[in-house]
Amino acid sequence: MRTRPRRANRCDHRRVTEISPIGLDHVQVAAPAGSEDDARRFYGELLGMAELAKPETLRARGGAWFACGTHQLHVGIADPFAPATKAHPAILIGAADLDRLAERLAAAGCAVRWDDTIPGTRRFFTADPWGNRIELVGATAD
Secondary structure, eight states, rough: OOOOOOTOOOOOOOOSSSSOOHHHEEEEEEEEOOOHHIIIIIIIIIIIIEEEEOGGGGGGGEEEEEEEEEOOOOOOEEESSOOOOOSSEEEEEEEGGHHHHHHHHHHHTTOOEEEOOOOTTOOOEEEOTTTOOOEEEEEOOO
């Protein structure tokens, strides 16, 4: 019988526990050093997220934090930096605002790629200033 070698930091996902996650606190995207102003323009001005004050103990690391509904999106500095071109946050946008946001992004020079592969879901993809994939999804009425 051949067994796979265990990689460092690999956890055993087969264990069942009595713990139930209750939601996401935040998602983080990476950016190169010195990207704070671009983060504020893209996530703050273009996407309309309010910037949050980082705790004093984390400010020296750089980056910026933003409110995203009841959750947060953190832009963290990575050195070396490589954009995430597959993994991505999916940001929920009011259905009435989705087209307007796509137009705003396109007018700012951001590529907007609509995708209809999920029936009943209106969404498009763009990239932040450093090439991270970002999905924008229109909220559906209940």
